[in-house]
Amino acid sequence: MKLHLALILFFIATSSLSLANEPNVRFRRIPKEDLKQTSHPLDPEAEAAILYQSCRRSITYNRSVGFQLRTRLHQRIKIYTQDGQSWGDFDIPYSKDAQFARFRAYTYNLEDGKEVEIRLNNRDIYTEDVSQFTNLRRFAMPGVVAGSIIDIDYEIVEPARSSFQPFIKQHTIPVDYSEYIVDIPEYFIFNRSTKGLPLIMDIQNSEYNEGETFIDSSGNSYRVTFKVSRDNYIAHNVPALRPEPFVPSMSNYQSAITYELSELHPPHSRTISFSRTWGDIVRSLMEDRNFGGQITTRIRETESFLAEITDLPEIERIEKIYYYVRDNHEWNGNYGELAQNGVRNLLSERTGNIGDINLLLLNMLKSSNIDAKPVVMSSRNNGFLNLAHPTYQQLNYLIIAIQREENMMLLDATDKNMLVGYLPLRALNLDGILIESSNSGKRIEIENPNKGSKQTIAIIQLNDDLTINCTARLTYLNHSSIVKRSQIRSHQNEEEYIKSLMDKHPSIDITSYNVEGLKDISNQVVETFEFTSNGYIEQIGDMLYISPLLLWQTDESPFKSEKREFAVFYPDAGIETYLITFQTPEGYKIESTPQPVQMILPENIGSMLYNISISDNTIQIHYRYIRNETIVSPSNYEYLRDFMIHKIEKQNERIVLRKI
Incomplete structure (x- = not known):
């Protein structure tokens, strides 16, 4: 499901503007040729496309409430394929002190040559409380099928007192036309910047005068004329930014425009500075009852437990x-990063957000005289932390750090399958801010601690009827044991898990299965199972062709692109080892086997060893794959891509037996 978190990021000012080359697009006026379109003219493989987005944002003055931020969006999306129907699912985040001044959404289909309009009903719109400051408007557009067009128009009004969310120009589908227009009174000073991959845009800057009547603190009114700066960003035919495997968040690379609020100079009032350092943010967090208050509060419910382990x-x-x-x-x-309900409520209700759980962990560690410190950060799906521009808005996650000798131990107690010293994938995102004191914080690298190993030992008996019997023992250590526990526990029971294995590998029939260490707090899980199969041997004349790695063979490389502009971020590192022994049937001799090979990637990124030994009617395969690094730079991508191609080719080489 592709949820449009980016929709709130397209901001629209209320003032009118006539732009050269602007399409003549009116809400609920859908050209029939757009409805008839079956594929995108510039990107035939696209599952959907944004035909038009007009985003305007303005800061205006209201005598009752002061300066307001008005946000308006008109977006039109064309659906081309069944997969593209997920672009009809929307999540719109907005601040809790904001209001929707207008909201309209329609789906259009072509039925028997006639346009059919379907309105989104208000009862199908849901509001979700996602944090202390943010709500979510969630809905699925009705009647969306391949060929549909979605037309949405809304306006949000909220207090003008913070930085703008980044305006996203590029998406994972093509954008035919995009305009972003920002009107800012001279009293507001913003730092403008761009992020992500470069994108060609037409940028226009202008100024105009505006008049407004202000009321001071004494109730006196006065007329002020002030300048308003207008920034126009126009883009045509923006190509899709195709998702790549092993990317924390594509938002890190989407072309975007940011406005960071620096200062406010209201007329006849003192200047207010919004510039922040990480020290300022740390100080504010430690003074917040939902952060610093949770760390220092006394928790009587845990005192007896802590007393038992004090020695x-x-x-x-x-x-x-x-x-x-x-x-x-x-x-x-x-x-x-803040507690949603507080550690006391967490203890009674047994459920809470990231902040609740990890602040309880920190409180208990400190109460046990352990020098633990909080690390605030941005989660993996929230994008990299912009260290050069400290803002609260970037933060949405919390982990705990303990310095032990030369290594820093990182903890996150929010995942039931996670062992101490490892981190869930959502917490792996390059950098964090380590809070050292009530007013001091420093950048630390969130080094990926997730290293593991998997060893497979299998004995294969080849039968006269070209079936095989296999007895296998798989040992998972350290982070690999966490991954395996998560896989098994994601199923209702062991039988469902076994069924999923046979569904994934239709040619095998598992006849016995056992798992050890599933419920233990340990770094080891061991699977043993037996299966029969008729899917790994092919007979052509007097020859038998055997796929030696059986179900453990990799069929396809995840890396399709010839080049890549951003790094590969693996979820873990480690070693995979396979020792597979074949007993050949009587009446056959070994005609050929794959040649031994060893491949090593540059900069110690990884390696592969493939070796075969033969003794009488026994063939033993020793295959080892090592991944040493969890981050591979773009400069090494081509090496990695070629390595994966050769690795898969070697795995697909077959053992050949000839009938005597």
Whole structure:
């Protein structure tokens, strides 16, 4: 499901503007030729396209409430394929002190040559409380099929007192026309910047005068004429930014325009500075009752537990506290560096957001005389932290850091399958701000601690009827054990998990299965199972062609692009080892086997070893794949892509037996 978090980012000013080359687009006036269109003229593979988006934002003055930010959007989306129907699902985040001044949305289809209009009903619009400051308007457009056009127009009004959310110019589908118009009174000073990949735009800047009557603190009114700056950003035929595998968030690379509020100079009033350092933000967080207040509050409910472990070594106390918090509390799915309900409510209700759970963890660690510190950051799906422009809006996550000798241990107790010292994928995002004191913070690198190993030992018996019997033992260690536990526990029971394996590999029939370590707090999970199969041997005349890696063979490389402009971010590093032994049937001799090979990537990124040994009627394959680095730079992408191609080619080479 592609949820349009970006929709709120397209801001529209209320003043009128006539632009050269602007399409003549009116809301609810859909050209029939657009409805008839079956594919995008410049991108035939596109599942959908944004035909038009007009985004205007203005700051205006209201005598009752002061300066207001008015946001208006008109967006028209064409759906081409069944996969593109997910572009009819919307999530619009907005601040809790904002109001929708207008909201209209329609779906258009062509039925028997006639246009059919379907209105979004108000009862199908849902509001969700996602954080202390943000609500979410969620809805799915009615009647969306391949060929539909969606037309949406809305306006949001809210206090003008913060930076603008980035305006996203580029999406994962093509954009035919996009305009972004910003009107700012001279009293507001913004720092403008761009981020993401470069994009060709027509940028126009102008000024005009505006008059308004202001009322001072004494109730006196006066007329003021002031300048308004207008920025126009126009783009035509913006190509789709295709999603790539192993990317934290495509928003890191989408072309975007940012406005950071620096100062406010209201008439006849003192200047207000909005410029922030990370120290300012740290100070504010530590003074906030939903952050610093949660760290220092006394929690009587945990005192008896902490008393029981007080004499244990530090590392054992860390582990005991971590598993106490992890096992007794559920993450409710909400992000946030601040506590949503507070640690006291968390203890009674057993559920909370990221801030609730990890602030409880921090409180208990400190109460056990462990020098633990909070790290505020941006989650993986929220984009990289912009260290050069400190803002509260970037932060939505919290983990805990403990300096131990030369290494820093990072903790996150919000994942039931996570072991102490490892991090869930959502918490892996390059940088964080380590809070060292009540007014001091520093940048730290969130080094990926997730390293593991998987060892597969399999004995294969080839039968006369060209079927095989396999006995396999798979051992998962460290982070690999976490991944395997998560996979198995995501199913209702063991039978459902076994069925999923056979659905994934239709040619195997699992006849016995056992798993050890599933419920343990340990770094090891062991699977043993037996299966039969008729899918890995092909007979052509007197020859048998055997796929030696069986179901563990990789069929396709994830890296399709010839070149890549951004790094590869793997979720973990580690070693995969396979020892597979074949017993050949009587009446056959070995005709050929794959040649041994060793491949090594530059800068110690990774390597592969493939070796085969033969003894009488026994063939043993030793295959090892090592991934040392979790981040691969774009300069090494072509090496990685070629490595994966050769790795898969080697895996697909077959053992050949000849009938005697």
